Amino acid sequence: MSNQYSHEKIIQLRKKRSAADRRFKTYGLIATLMGMAILFFLLFTIFSKGYSSFQKSVIELEVSYDQETLKITSDSTYEEQVKAKFFRVKKNAIAKALPDLSKKDIKLIKKMFSINVDKEIKEYFLNNPNILNTTQKIFVTAHSDVDQLLKGNARRNIEEKKRKLNDRQLEFFDEFVSSGRLKTKFNNFFFKNADSRHPELAGIAGSFVGSLFTLMTVFLLAFPIGIGASIYLEEFAPKNKFTELIEVNIANLAAVPSIVFGLLGLGILLNVFGFPRSTPLVGGTVLALMTLPTIIIACRASLKAVPPSIKEGALAMGASKMQAVFHHQVPLALPGTLTGTIIGLAQALGETAPLIMIGMIAFIPNIPTGFTEPSAALPVQIYLWVESSERGFQEKTAAAIMMILIFLFLMNALAVFLRSKFERKW
Amino acid sequence: MKNIKISSKNVNVHYGAKQALHSVSLNINENEVTSLIGPSGCGKSTFLRCINRMNDLIDICKVDGSITVDNEEIISDEVDVVSLRSKIGMVFQKPNPFPKSIFDNVAYGPTIHGIAESKTDLEEIVHSSLKRAGLLKEVKDRLHEPGTSLSGGQQQRLCIARAIAVNPDIILMDEPCSALDPIATAIIEELIDELKANYTIVIVTHSMQQAARVSQRTGFFHLGELIETGDTQKIFTNPDNEKTQGYITGRFG
Numbered sequence A: 001m002s003n004q005y006s007h008e009k010i011i012q013l014r015k016k017r018s019a020a021d022r023r024f025k026t027y028g029l030i031a032t033l034m035g036m037a038i039l040f041f042l043l044f045t046i047f048s049k050g051y052s053s054f055q056k057s058v059i060e061l062e063v064s065y066d067q068e069t070l071k072i073t074s075d076s077t078y079e080e081q082v083k084a085k086f087f088r089v090k091k092n093a094i095a096k097a098l099p100d101l102s103k104k105d106i107k108l109i110k111k112m113f114s115i116n117v118d119k120e121i122k123e124y125f126l127n128n129p130n131i132l133n134t135t136q137k138i139f140v141t142a143h144s145d146v147d148q149l150l151k152g153n154a155r156r157n158i159e160e161k162k163r164k165l166n167d168r169q170l171e172f173f174d175e176f177v178s179s180g181r182l183k184t185k186f187n188n189f190f191f192k193n194a195d196s197r198h199p200e201l202a203g204i205a206g207s208f209v210g211s212l213f214t215l216m217t218v219f220l221l222a223f224p225i226g227i228g229a230s231i232y233l234e235e236f237a238p239k240n241k242f243t244e245l246i247e248v249n250i251a252n253l254a255a256v257p258s259i260v261f262g263l264l265g266l267g268i269l270l271n272v273f274g275f276p277r278s279t280p281l282v283g284g285t286v287l288a289l290m291t292l293p294t295i296i297i298a299c300r301a302s303l304k305a306v307p308p309s310i311k312e313g314a315l316a317m318g319a320s321k322m323q324a325v326f327h328h329q330v331p332l333a334l335p336g337t338l339t340g341t342i343i344g345l346a347q348a349l350g351e352t353a354p355l356i357m358i359g360m361i362a363f364i365p366n367i368p369t370g371f372t373e374p375s376a377a378l379p380v381q382i383y384l385w386v387e388s389s390e391r392g393f394q395e396k397t398a399a400a401i402m403m404i405l406i407f408l409f410l411m412n413a414l415a416v417f418l419r420s421k422f423e424r425k426w
Numbered sequence B: 001m002k003n004i005k006i007s008s009k010n011v012n013v014h015y016g017a018k019q020a021l022h023s024v025s026l027n028i029n030e031n032e033v034t035s036l037i038g039p040s041g042c043g044k045s046t047f048l049r050c051i052n053r054m055n056d057l058i059d060i061c062k063v064d065g066s067i068t069v070d071n072e073e074i075i076s077d078e079v080d081v082v083s084l085r086s087k088i089g090m091v092f093q094k095p096n097p098f099p100k101s102i103f104d105n106v107a108y109g110p111t112i113h114g115i116a117e118s119k120t121d122l123e124e125i126v127h128s129s130l131k132r133a134g135l136l137k138e139v140k141d142r143l144h145e146p147g148t149s150l151s152g153g154q155q156q157r158l159c160i161a162r163a164i165a166v167n168p169d170i171i172l173m174d175e176p177c178s179a180l181d182p183i184a185t186a187i188i189e190e191l192i193d194e195l196k197a198n199y200t201i202v203i204v205t206h207s208m209q210q211a212a213r214v215s216q217r218t219g220f221f222h223l224g225e226l227i228e229t230g231d232t233q234k235i236f237t238n239p240d241n242e243k244t245q246g247y248i249t250g251r252f253g
């Protein structure tokens, strides 16, 4: 019977189709798992390389705040205390860091401390001025070479010449460790300092604040311009060849490599208009150009997605075109626009090439306090650290990547939050 | 003899190259309900949208001919469409409340036109509009809930309340009951009957019974032409044109 025959064929086909379904599901699952595995591997490597830079090594010193050495008295004013000779106190303390040190030993042991030690000794005193003429046990920051050895990042069982610390210094190191005077603690410098030539003092604060200023510039420039342009193009512009050309070119602009925007900033903002070099203002302006098309495309898409019946309803009530747009369409398009804007800002946060072009790659040891002050930015800081040969900077690189990722996650969380806050149903 | 409120003469509408209305001439009387009937795609909505110039929103739509409202020409570039539309309210086929509260939906028109003198004034307008639209009882405890949380029929009455809140002269309704059940339809028909004392109403409908129930005059459209107009009674009992006869008896359409 032909009927039965065709029936069999249909059953066969159905089996084939559900097999295809299952296969496809498996492929999808494998792809997702692979993606997640790669992501976790990435995060794990970054974290395992970077987490140690949230710790620093400190060595205990016995500091005697002797008024003769400091050249102050108990009646001295705060200004006099600030100018007191703390470097002499430090020198004495280091010379007695371990018992029976020769002159040569002192020279060697001095290199095991950070150059920041006098400041730490001074700070400790300024916080407790009544310790004059007493002896205090203070943990002060160790040199990066000691730090790396303690954290196990540097190897000790290699030829002396290839090591940062020589055999004698290793003896001191072991003595400090065995007496419990060398330990790690939370690295406050990493979070409160700007960049530094000394790895143990280098921090992320300068470039973090620089990135913050840069992103603010991007937002303040690109958001209003982007929204204005989108509303004009979507609602007011006559539909002709010229606006079509503009639309095509906005899409093109979104695809222009970022380094080209950097060249533009260098050629026009710096050389023609004389904007101050390596500042968040210039960096932000250049990145705003790059972000603009992303914002425009997102904003126009969300304006388009507003049901036309809402606009018709408003216009039929006798609302002017502008009222229809601003009272009804813009509020509904806002969540999508904000999401697009934050995606654009996230892109801008990670851009390195254009910032290098406009000189934001300079070594800046200060935390910027304004838009027109030379500053670093997070991605450029990563670039600078990964380039430097000192081992101490390697863990900083990974830690800085962690910071940029956290920044990005926070921004995305903000996007999700704003979306759910402003989203309205219709 | 009633006053003529809206008068169209030789109105042609093109969507691009396609002609949707052919030389439509129709008079609409003041304080009456005029219904427009005809098979799908014959141009009823198109004609309705000419009266408040909503066709301006469609780029490819070209309207020529003459339409006067209160003896003033409205098919002209000089016409201020914003003031025209504040005089002519429109209720759409699909309820389209704004994604705002019930109160704000009704208050929107009075607010943008600056009709309300004060906040209490505005509240008064909102309440009376909702009352006239027969919705107040159902929503008076939830004025600050979103308009979109109402049922379809309630939404449609909200849209009617919104339209009458600005106190227009004319209300255009494009199949206002097409998405509603018989009970909601009956409520709206009753409302239309009451509203005609103060407003001129033009209603597009696919329901012959509805046209017969609510309207005093009827126009029958077919393939973009206005075939016949006249008193509703006459159109439904003794039409002059065969096509009209055919449509109302259900032989085509």
Ligand SMILES: Nc1ncnc2c1ncn2[C@@H]1O[C@H](COP(=O)(O)OP(=O)(O)OP(=O)(O)O)[C@@H](O)[C@H]1O
Pocket (backbone or CB within 6 Å): B015, B020, B039, B040, B041, B042, B043, B044, B045, B046, B047, B058
């Ligand atoms: N925006 C538009 N673009 C192009 N053609 C259109 C447009 N709107 C309507 N038309 C055409 O104009 C003609 C009349 O349409 P219209 O919407 O006025 O019909 P209608 O009588 O309201 O039909 P229905 O009862 O189905 O709502 C139709 O042939 C339709 O294809």
Ligand SMILES: [Mg+2]
Pocket (backbone or CB within 6 Å): B044, B045, B046, B174
């Ligand atoms: Mg229609």
